[in-house]
Amino acid sequence: MLKPEIVSQLQKITGKEGVLTAKEDLNAYSYDGTATWTHMPDVVVLPTTTEQISQVLKLANENKVPVTTRGAGTNVSGGSIPIKGGIVLCTTRMYKILDINKTNLTATVEPGVVLQDFNIALAKEGLFYPPDPQSFLGCTLGGTVAENAGGPYCVKYGVTKQYLLGLEVVLANGYVMKVGGVTVKNRTGYELVMLFTGSEGTLGVITRITVRLIPLPAASKTMMAVFDDMVAGGQAVSNILASGVVPAKIEFVDNFVVRRIEQMTPMGLPVDANALLLLMADGNPAAVETDTQQIVDILKKSGAKEVKIAKDAAEAAAYWKMRSAGFAAVFGAAHTVLAEDVAVPRDKLAEFIKKLGEISERTGFFIQYLGHAGDGNLHPSIFTDIRKEDEFARAQAAMGEIFRAALSLGGVLSGEHGIGLEKQRFLKEAMDPVALDLMKKIKGILDPNNILNPGKIWEEEGA
Amino acid sequence: MAGKREFTEIKRFESDLEQCMKCGFCTFWCPVYQEERVESSVARGKNLMIRGLLAGDLEYTKEFAARLNKCTLCMTCTANCPAKANIPNVIVAARADTVKARGVKFPYNIVYRWILPRRTLFGNIVRFASWFQGVFLPRTEGTIRHLAMFLSALGKGRNIPQIAPRFLRQIVPVVNRPPAGVETRMKVGYFTGCMTDFVFPELGEHIVDFLTRNGVEVVVPKEQGCCGAPAFLGAGDFDTGRELADTNVKAFENVDYIVSDCATCTSSLKDYAKYLADTPERKEAYARFGEKVYDISQFLVDVLKLPASAYRAAPEVKGKKVTWHDPCHLVRHLGIKDQPRQIIKSIPDVEYVEMPNADRCCGMAGTFSVYYYDLSKKIADKKVESIGSTGADIVVSSCPGCEIQLIDSTIRNKLPVKVMHIMELLQ
Numbered sequence: 003m004l005k006p007e008i009v010s011q012l013q014k015i016t017g018k019e020g021v022l023t024a025k026e027d028l029n030a031y032s033y034d035g036t037a038t039w040t041h042m043p044d045v046v047v048l049p050t051t052t053e054q055i056s057q058v059l060k061l062a063n064e065n066k067v068p069v070t071t072r073g074a075g076t077n078v079s080g081g082s083i084p085i086k087g088g089i090v091l092c093t094t095r096m097y098k099i100l101d102i103n104k105t106n107l108t109a110t111v112e113p114g115v116v117l118q119d120f121n122i123a124l125a126k127e128g129l130f131y132p133p134d135p136q137s138f139l140g141c142t143l144g145g146t147v148a149e150n151a152g153g154p155y156c157v158k159y160g161v162t163k164q165y166l167l168g169l170e171v172v173l174a175n176g177y178v179m180k181v182g183g184v185t186v187k188n189r190t191g192y193e194l195v196m197l198f199t200g201s202e203g204t205l206g207v208i209t210r211i212t213v214r215l216i217p218l219p220a221a222s223k224t225m226m227a228v229f230d231d232m233v234a235g236g237q238a239v240s241n242i243l244a245s246g247v248v249p250a251k252i253e254f255v256d257n258f259v260v261r262r263i264e265q266m267t268p269m270g271l272p273v274d275a276n277a278l279l280l281l282m283a284d285g286n287p288a289a290v291e292t293d294t295q296q297i298v299d300i301l302k303k304s305g306a307k308e309v310k311i312a313k314d315a316a317e318a319a320a321y322w323k324m325r326s327a328g329f330a331a332v333f334g335a336a337h338t339v340l341a342e343d344v345a346v347p348r349d350k351l352a353e354f355i356k357k358l359g360e361i362s363e364r365t366g367f368f369i370q371y372l373g374h375a376g377d378g379n380l381h382p383s384i385f386t387d388i389r390k391e392d393e394f395a396r397a398q399a400a401m402g403e404i405f406r407a408a409l410s411l412g413g414v415l416s417g418e419h420g421i422g423l424e425k426q427r428f429l430k431e432a433m434d435p436v437a438l439d440l441m442k443k444i445k446g447i448l449d450p451n452n453i454l455n456p457g458k459i460w461e462e463e464g465a
Numbered sequence: 466m467a468g469k470r471e472f473t474e475i476k477r478f479e480s481d482l483e484q485c486m487k488c489g490f491c492t493f494w495c496p497v498y499q500e501e502r503v504e505s506s507v508a509r510g511k512n513l514m515i516r517g518l519l520a521g522d523l524e525y526t527k528e529f530a531a532r533l534n535k536c537t538l539c540m541t542c543t544a545n546c547p548a549k550a551n552i553p554n555v556i557v558a559a560r561a562d563t564v565k566a567r568g569v570k571f572p573y574n575i576v577y578r579w580i581l582p583r584r585t586l587f588g589n590i591v592r593f594a595s596w597f598q599g600v601f602l603p604r605t606e607g608t609i610r611h612l613a614m615f616l617s618a619l620g621k622g623r624n625i626p627q628i629a630p631r632f633l634r635q636i637v638p639v640v641n642r643p644p645a646g647v648e649t650r651m652k653v654g655y656f657t658g659c660m661t662d663f664v665f666p667e668l669g670e671h672i673v674d675f676l677t678r679n680g681v682e683v684v685v686p687k688e689q690g691c692c693g694a695p696a697f698l699g700a701g702d703f704d705t706g707r708e709l710a711d712t713n714v715k716a717f718e719n720v721d722y723i724v725s726d727c728a729t730c731t732s733s734l735k736d737y738a739k740y741l742a743d744t745p746e747r748k749e750a751y752a753r754f755g756e757k758v759y760d761i762s763q764f765l766v767d768v769l770k771l772p773a774s775a776y777r778a779a780p781e782v783k784g785k786k787v788t789w790h791d792p793c794h795l796v797r798h799l800g801i802k803d804q805p806r807q808i809i810k811s812i813p814d815v816e817y818v819e820m821p822n823a824d825r826c827c828g829m830a831g832t833f834s835v836y837y838y839d840l841s842k843k844i845a846d847k848k849v850e851s852i853g854s855t856g857a858d859i860v861v862s863s864c865p866g867c868e869i870q871l872i873d874s875t876i877r878n879k880l881p882v883k884v885m886h887i888m889e890l891l892q
Contacts (some may be wrong), residue, residue, distance in 0.1 A: 024528040028505035029517045075504065076489040094502040095556065114502070118493060139493035139545075256638070266549060322888050330547030333486035 004044035012047055015320035020095075022046040033088045035078040035137070037338055038388065039423050043070065043084040047281060048095045052170065052209040053179055055091065057208065062089055062453050064160040070455050072202040072334035073114065073142030075147055078341070079422025081202045083459045091207060092416030093144050099123055100210070108167060108184050108413075110212045113144025130218040132159035135418065136326045144208045149420045150200030154251035154344045157376030158284075159216070161201045161418065170210035171198055175447040183211075184212050197444070202420050205448045222250065222284035227306040232256065235277040236352035239375045242281075243348055247296050252376030255323050261371050263324050270327070271324065272308070279306075280325055280376065282318075292309035297400040313338040328372045329381070333372075336385035338394065340401050343425075343446070344408035345379040345417030357407040358382055364401040379417030402428070421459045429460050439445045468649060471565060471620065472519055474558035474703070474740075482519075484550035485512045491542035492550075496826045496844045497535055505532045508542035508552035513560050525566040533559055535837060537844070539832035540797035557740060560701025562816045566779060569702050576596060582690060582708050594638065632656050633666035634687060640674050641683040652771070654720035656713070656734065656758070658727040659691050659867030668865075668886050670724055672761065675891060679775060686716040692730040693737075699832035703741055710737040710747075714754045718851035722768065723758045726790035728864035732799055734758045760795060762863055762887060766804040773811040777892040783814040787890065788857035790848070791824035792864035805863055805887050812890060822847075829870035845874035852882055859883045 013021045021029070023045050031349070032042045044067075062069045068088030075082050084090050086094045096112035099120065103109065104127055113119060117131075117138040124131055134153035135141055141151070147169070151329065154159030168182035182188060182195040198205055229235040239252055253276040264271045279301070283293040301309050312318035333339050346354045362369040373380035382404050386397035405415060405428050415432040417427055428436065438460065445452075475482065494497050504510035515524040534620045538553045546552075546878025569776040574677060634657070643649050653676070673683050679752050690712045697706025713734065717723050725731040736753040742748035789807055795801045802824075809817050828834065850861050852875070860875070860882050862868055871884045 026523060026528045026532050027505050028504070028519075029514055029523060030510040033487060034512060035489060037486070074492055075490055076492075092503075097502065116493065137488065137490070140489035140491075148767070156616055327547040328485060330488060333488075334484060334548045 003321055005065070008061065008067060011061055012045060012058065015061070016047055016049050016054050019037050020048045020050065020054070022048070030082065031072065031075070031092065032171060034072075034075045034080060036080050036083075036422075036424060037333070039080040039083050039085070041083050041085045041086065041265055043090040044087050046090045046092055048092050050095050050224060052172065055172045055207050055209055056176045056178050058089065058091060059172055059174060059259060059453075062385075063174050063451055065069045066451050066453060069207075069453050070458050071144075071148070071207050073148075074116065074140045074146030075138075076140040077420070077422065078137075078343075079149070079416075079419055079420040079424045081149065081204075081422030081458055082145075083423065085423065088453075091372065093142060093207075093209075096209070096290045097142075102127055102129065102215075104129065106184065107215045107217075108212055109215055110168075110184070110210060111143050112213065112273075113142060113208050113424070115143045115299060117141050117146060120418075124215060128218050128290075129212060129215045130166070131215055133162045133165060133276065136329065139209055143211055143213075146197055147211055148203050149418075152374075152377075152379075152418045153458065154253050154282075154374055154376070156374060156379075156418075157252055158248045158250045163196060165213045165215075166195050166199055167210035167214055169195050169198055169208055171206035171208055172453065173206050174454055177207070177263055179206070182212070186214055187394050200420065202422060202458055204445055204458055205454065207454075219250070219284040219286075221287040222318070223290050224312040224321055225281045225283075225294065225297060226310045226312070226321055227266035227279040227281070227301045228272050228304065228308040229277040229279065230275075230307055231305070231441045232277040233355050234305040234354050235279055237307065238279065238301055239351055240349050241304050242297055242300050243376070244410070245296065245300055247283075247293050249281045249293070249297060251280070251282040251374075253373070253414075254278070254281040255280065255328055255372050255373035256258045256370060258335075258368075258370045259331050262335065263327055266327070266331065267318055269324065275307075279319055281363060287378060290350065318444065325372075332372070332381075334371055336387065338386050338388040338397075339383050340386060340397055341383040342401060342404055342415055343379070343381055343416045343419040344405055345377065346408050346411045346413035348376070348378040350411040350413070351375060351380075354380070354408060354411055354413070357411075358404065360408065361400060361403045365396065365403065367400045369400075369404070374417070377417070378413070379436075395443050406431070423458065426459065426461045469617045470521075472562055473565070474521065474561040475515060475555065478551070478558045481554045481646070482515060483591065484510060484546055484764040485509060485546075485552060487513070490545065490547060493547045494541040496537060496539060496646040496828060496847075497733050497840065499847075500510060500840055500843045508546075508550070511536065511556055512552045515555055516557070525563050525713070528559075530563050530567065533563060534833070535840070537793070537826050537828060537833050538649065539793040539824065539826035539830070540688045541793070541824075542863045544797050545630055546661075549757045552864060554739075557698055558703065559705045560699075561697070562701070563739075564701040564703070569700055578846070582705060582712070582812050591807075629664055629666045631666060633662045633690060633757040634685070636666055636670060636860065637685050639687060641677050641685070643677045643680050643682060646833070647678060647680050649682050651722065651766070652682040652684065652720060653722040654717040654757075655683050655685045655735050656692070656717070656723050656725040656730055658725060658865065660725055660816055660869070664869075665865055668726060668889060672724075672888050675722075679769065679771060681769065684720055687715055690716075690729075692725075692733040694729050694733040695734060695831050697740060698733060699778070699830075703743075707735075707741050707743065707747070709739050710754075714750050717754065721757060722764065723754075724761050724764045725727060725758065726761045726762060726886060727866070728794035728816040729860075729866050731758055732794035735799070752857060760801055761803075762797065762805040762808055762861065763801050766807055776808055777810040778812050778814040779890060780884045782859060782885075782890050785858040786816045786818055786856060787859045787861055788818050788820045788852060788855045789823060789869060789887075790820070790827065790852070790860055790862040791831075792862055792867045793824075793826050793870045795826070795863055805861075808887060809861065809890065818855045818857055820851045820857070820860075822851050825851065827870045827874075829866045831866060834870065841870070842877070845870055846878060849874050849878045849880055853878075853880050857882060859885055859890075861885050
């Protein structure tokens with residue numbers, strides 16, 4: 003339990019309205035988007051300035067109080083859950099877009115800016131910030147940096163780290179440090195911006211973010227391809243990528259999701275399709291036409307039973323809404339859903355899908371999956387019930403097999419969600435031990451008292 | 466102080482409670498969250514709080530009730546939820562269980578339990594309050610009049626329109642037949658609602674006149690009462706809600722259609738079956754009653770099927786630019802979106818312009834705006850910004866509650882826009 007003096011000191015820093023201690027409020031900051039984990043903080047702090055964050059960290063560091071930084075809590079790794087109690091430092095009240103520079107093609111924002119709000123503001127200027135985790139309606143920019151988030155647009159445009167130019171970070175001792183800058187090129191020393199990108203709140207608190215932007219693509223076309231066979235769908239993705247055309251997005255939806263979505267929101271989807279690919283071509287209108295034709299040809303040659311081109315923006319939007327509703331369809335399907343986030347090299351996608359089929363047969367668990375086929379990032383899910391001890395253990399073991407199958411193909415443990423709490427148990431197998439040790443040493447230098455999001459990424463010694 | 470742990474009403478909506486998978490998309494849509502940016506504001510946070518109550522982690526405390534009340538029930542979260550989780554259902558149910566455990570607090574207990582169910586007394590108190598209003602509060606600009614949240618709204622600095630000198634119930638007869646030469650096509654009951662009755666009686670007269678001229682016999686039962694929304698939706702006082710529901714069901718026993726000019730009333734009347742049916746008899750009676758209830762624009766377009774030529778501009782709106790504000794209770798609770806637009810677009814001599822975010826909550830939400838007036842104002846300011854961006858002369862709606870909020874907030878923001886009910890556009 004936190005000493006009452008700490009709470010009154012926090013109130014002095016942020017004002018009373020910035021400190022929540024009622025049990026009802028603590029409950030509301032005890033979870034993220036995952037099903038398995040919850041833990042109450044002792045206090046929630048909602049700062050509005052960098053200076054306040056600096057003072058909060060100084061206080062926490064002197065008193066060795068854990069600080070878990072949280073944006074909107076839309077993450078799906080357990081990363082923002084205050085597993086050791088202490089302070090939840092929530093950045094949602096720092097939501098100012100500080101600068102949009104049309105000539106330098108950059109923007110600077112506070113960490114609590116919501117990704118969708120950011121892109122709405124940019125679109126008014128004809129600009130675009132592509133990293134698009136599917137939580138874009140809720141997630142904050144600070145969170146997307148801390149998780150190095152990405153989404154469907156990654157195929158063509160990459161993930162968060164490809165857009166970051168500069169950060170302001172408050173260190174554990176309260177020092178406000180600036181790294182990087184506002185230039186597209188910057189070769190000054192180590193890439194310290196990258197050190198904090200994907201650090202999951204364990205190295206510092208990000209308080210200001212400068213990103214580069216691109217012009218909003220003038221046109222886009224959305225295609226939907228139906229496959230009888232999921233392996234053939236995976237092969238089609240590899241064929242497209244090998245052909246020289248780069249679609250903006252290539253997404254994969256399986257039969258389970260198609261049926262669930264049609265059930266929730268009827269929109270005339272082909273419910274007998276074993277696999278659907280959703281693709282988008284974007285750019286200038288002429289290029290979009292030729293790219294679309296090329297993609298459609300390859301899809302058909304790769305065995306697509308049917309290829310539809312969305313006739314207008316409304317139809318395209320309906321398809322993408324279906325995709326973004328995909329995980330709701332999956333998460334609502336069972337009491338406990340174990341969802342993985344593995345990524346494999348893109349040319350190994352068909353092979354990985356085959357292996358998923360084998361694992362399903364061997365373990366007896368139905369394996370549902372959807373994901374970003376264009377970047378080899380799939381989210382295989384297993385439906386189980388955490389209340390049934392034996393079944394849950396077997397489901398976790400099956401997940402282990404999925405992860406190892408990805409690894410054996412040269413894949414990685416997490417494509418975009420991060421490790422947080424969910425994937426800690428696999429980390430040792432997924433990393434070079436020296437690299438893992440290096441991470442711990444970096445953490446030790448930046449946060450010697452281990453106050454910043456303790457208990458995350460790697461399993462604690464003796465745990 | 467914690468009350469006894471019973472979850473009778475919440476349990477009825479357990480599937481809604483379970484449906485949420487914590488994605489947090491509701492944060493983007495919630496008008497309250499957008500102002501406060503704290504998790505307890507939004508559907509996800511409230512839902513998890515209620516789950517915490519069921520799990521025994523939380524109790525029916527004052528803090529719990531305060532967070533439950535901080536919701537306009539605008540349903541925008543549900544409309545945009547990937548899992549279609551109806552958290553407002555759970556919130557209303559939890560308000561009811563909280564009331565069972567803790568009781569209704571003063572002065573709301575007096576209002577809900579004692580005054581609302583007694584229409585004549587209610588009217589007299591409103592009139593009594595209106596005298597004080599004249600004494601203590603500045604008269605508002607223009608010709609607007611209102612006040613039903615009189616007890617609490619007093620003294621909060623709101624631009625409060627005045628109480629009508631004569632209430633609608635004192636003006637219109639019970640039976641109103643079409644004028645000579647007009648064939649009677651159907652007979653409907655008119656649910657007048659508190660706002661129209663006490664604050665906007667000329668709107669009620671106008672509606673009766675419009676309907677009768679278009680071949681509708683209009684019955685205005687004197688026995689009808691408040692729809693109950695402030696009691697059962699706002700405060701979770703289901704007992705009073707049932708008392709009012711039974712009164713209204715009985716009052717409208719002998720008509721096939723019931724029309725209402727208030728989106729909140731319309732939706733609440735239809736909600737009796739969902740929230741208040743505690744016996745099989747009530748369930749059946751409330752369901753049958755609910756099916757008869759129509760919003761006025763929906764009635765004109767879908768039931769009466771008036772030709773476009775029936776919609777002629779009232780003299781004072783000719784040549785004006787008009788925009789439409791979707792009341793939450795109309796657009797999301799009842800799915801009525803096209804009918805009012807169709808009516809406005811049919812009127813020659815007025816120009817229709819769609820406002821951005823026309824369906825965003827205005828922040829009124831009845832008792833919500835009484836408990837949280839400052840927050841309610843912030844939500845309203847965003848609406849005013851939308852209205853202002855259209856350059857419209859008139860903003861039209863179909864909910865006297867919304868209209869009061871729009872009157873207050875356009876005056877506060879010095880936006881020279883007239884606020885009208887859709888029926889006032891029509892001659």
